[in-house]
């Protein structure tokens with residue numbers, strides 16, 4: 413049975429064994445999982461296959477950013493592995509995103525395709541250093557509108573931007589938000605953060621949570637605590 417939970421647990425582990433060890437402590441009916449750059453670079457498609465075999469839906473978070481043909485081919489390769497969701501960088505531009513969308517459509521692949529706006533680790537000063545002098549919020553709006561117009565199913569953004577993006581792009585446009593910190597967790601290196609409850613109220617459709625669950629002594633108990641915080645929000 414697939415999960416309809418908004419929770420996506422980031423398996424940011426250095427090996428296949430470590431990731432599966434954590435996955436085996438989670439319940440696939442109560443969360444999805446995210447495979448990112450380190451884990452995929454080390455273990456490749458085997459980890460996706462192993463997670464599918466355990467009943468998890470997988471968000472393959474490789475944040476593709478390259479010329480349109482290369483990104484379209486990479487997105488196709490991800491979708492052919494049967495992943496639930498894949499992402500690209502909105503900064504790659506309209507033609508790149510449209511090429512990825514068109515490739516999935518041409519092959520009848522239903523993987524959700526979303527675009528990263530501004531990373532949750534970035535503040536105004538970080539943007540200024542790379543030549544972007546608008547605020548993070550303005551840049552997120554610009555990239556979210558571009559992503560929507562380029563056929564994306566949604567965006568990755570900070571939960572602090574979810575309510576504005578709900579107004580601009582509607583409820584069904586996915587707002588996948590990392591930088592989530594339950595009341596019991598440390599902030600770590602994240603900057604634009606919110607609690608799970610605040611994020612759902614603000615309009616996030618999915619919450620990406622890593623260390624607060626993966627580093628917990630009992631990951632399933634941490635997940636249950638997050639579910640409880642969410643239930644308190646009546647969302």
Ligand SMILES: O=C(O)c1cc(=O)[nH]c(=O)n1[C@@H]1O[C@H](COP(=O)(O)O)[C@@H](O)[C@H]1O
Nearest residue numbers: 422473530531532568590591620621622623
């Ligand atoms: O695309 C992502 O998932 C992502 C985008 C972003 O802007 N910020 C961000 O933290 N992430 C990912 O979300 C996860 C957050 O993990 P924690 O900070 O441990 O909860 C990591 O796997 C990040 O790579």
